[in-house]
Amino acid sequence: QKEVEQDPGPLSVPEGAIVSLNCTYSNSAFQYFMWYRQYSRKGPELLMYTYSSGNKEDGRFTAQVDKSSKYISLFIRDSQPSDSATYLCATNLSGSEKLVFGKGTKLTVNP
């Protein structure tokens, strides 16, 4: 079983739609949960991170962690064509240097 599972998609939505991206993880000791956005042929860009369970909101983006079910989500409201990218979830153990990534979900927002 992979440590972090993420549906690779692709996911295609119309502009203005609410997008839900999800990952599951296997190690209950994971503490930090991150979402990165990666445009084609670019490095990943940190969108937001959360520590332990709960929600975190930043503009149109909301990250949600449910440690009881080992499930992490990213919601994008009012999606824009500029949101078209691959979204990577990542996690790590507290104090660990190693980030563990999902495969990434490729999102296309159509005008």
Add this chain to the structure above:
Amino acid sequence: DAGVTQSPTHLIKTRGQQVTLRCSPISGHKSVSWYQQVLGQGPQFIFQYYEKEERGRGNFPDRFSARQFPNYSSELNVNALLLGDSALYLCASSLDSRGVAEAFFGQGTRLTVV
């Protein structure tokens, strides 16, 4: 402020050759990590360095090595290149070795082995 910078951006090498990739972290960041991203996959952890010392190593063969310099820049070396080493190599910097929740990535070096 400059972000994480990596050089070169693209590289083509022949099987069996050696390659050196370079990374300059964000000013003030002391920790540098290296990741390999194969097409269609998420990044895989290779190394982390903090204050010139190796703090973590991923499941990669000994052909992969790295070091960090007094100015916190870093090099990743790969010897005896294989076709399977073709990938995007990413460098990430963070403030210290504990701050990996806020790791910032460079644009990567795309290595093609032919």
